[in-house]
Amino acid sequence: MTRESSSATRVLVSGATGRMGRRVIEQAAARDDVRVVAGVSRELSGEIDGLPVEPANEFEVVLREYDPEVLVDFSVPEASQEFVADCAEANVACVVGTTGFAEDGEAVLREASERVSVLLASNFSxxxxxxxxxxxxxxxxxxxxxxxxxxxxxxxxxxxxxxxxxxxxxxxxxxxxxxxxxxxxxxxxxxxxxxxxxxxxxxxxxxxxxxxxxxxxxxxxxxxxxAGSRAVFADGALDAAVWLAGRTPGWYDFSEVVAE
CATH class of the missing domain: 3.30.360.10 (Dihydrodipicolinate Reductase; domain 2)
Structure with a gap:
């Protein structure tokens, strides 16, 4: 699949059936600067409001098929590490909102940042x-x-x-x-x-x-x-995705997004 000529950043959402994943998808639908091309879930596959949701164990295939520019990840640490490692292989930037990483888990993300841009944040408010x-x-x-x-x-x-x-x-x-x-x-x-x-x-x-x-x-x-609504975190993560797309490989912080 080739990228469409559009100014909207193409986003893949992992943890798509979770609370935050669903909210990211909802908030993206109201924006012109970002488009969610698909979701990924370990729990089910099918659709969310017409958006395809693919099984997590086929993540590498999903990357090839939907060709996203940025992954927005709200999953669990073990899955997130695997997703980010696969994204590094596929040259896909990563915005990670998953929390609870052990030191070796965050090290996997930092290693990936040598090949693609990675932004890890515990909070996108x-x-x-x-x-x-x-x-x-x-x-x-x-x-x-x-x-x-x-x-x-x-x-x-x-x-x-x-x-x-x-x-x-x-x-x-x-x-x-x-x-x-x-x-x-x-x-x-x-x-x-x-x-x-x-x-x-x-x-x-x-x-x-x-x-x-x-x-x-x-x-x-x-x-x-x-926080009055998860929308504030979802919009912040999408802001980060738009900001991160096309950046040189490296380790980024949400404070840099807010500063611009």
Whole structure:
């Protein structure tokens, strides 16, 4: 199959039958700058609203048949690693929103970035990008304050803390001097002055909420982001796909997309 002459970026969606995959497909249908050519799923094949959904175990064949420019991946770490490796062979750029990678799993993605452009993000919200900058500034301006991070997601989310919470924690640690992360508390658990408290909650259909609390004996500062709809993440991933198409091989960050 040859690419059609169109300015719309041709996208393949893996994890197409999941919550985020379906939302990416829905959001793409309302845009002129991107077109989803097919979906891939480990669970079923057929169609979603007229869009072909192909089995994941035929991924290499799917790449040849639909000839996408960019993969948008919201699957699971094990599958994502295989998809990205195959995309590197086929010269297809990759936008990866899957979270929960082990170190060796992310290493597979970084290896692929030597051959194609790869953008891995735990969160595609522009608001979260602003929050990350604000957190770094607040921690730097408030040395010695206690810091606690709480995140809440739907009951089906597998990884904890969330990828976004880990990104926030990385920013906190880069901006101050801390002795480590403490996940939850139970029993005799006196707080150490240099620790960062981390709390993960899972309930109902919460789309995503992150709060950073900074406090001393006299005041507290709370920075909070709440996602009202998965559409914000889907549109961000599609923005990244359009931005990434045609880029030279390398490892990219969503902050670069937001900056332009």
């Amino acid at each position: 522009r608001g979260i990008q602003a929050l990350l900058r604000a957190v770094e500034s607040a921690v730097s301006d408030l040395p010695g304050y206690d810091v606690e991070v709480t995140e809440s997601h739907h009951r089906h989310k597998r990884d904890a803390p969330s990828g976004t919470a880990n990104a926030i924690l990385d920013r906190i640690e880069s901006a101050g001097e801390f002795g480590g992360r403490v996940h939850g508390r139970e029993g005799d658990a006196l707080r150490e002055s240099s620790e960062i408290g981390v709390h993960a909650r899972r309930a109902g259909g919460i789309r995503g909420e992150h709060e950073i609390l900074l406090a001393n004996d006299h005041e507290e500062l709370r920075l909070t982001h709440r």
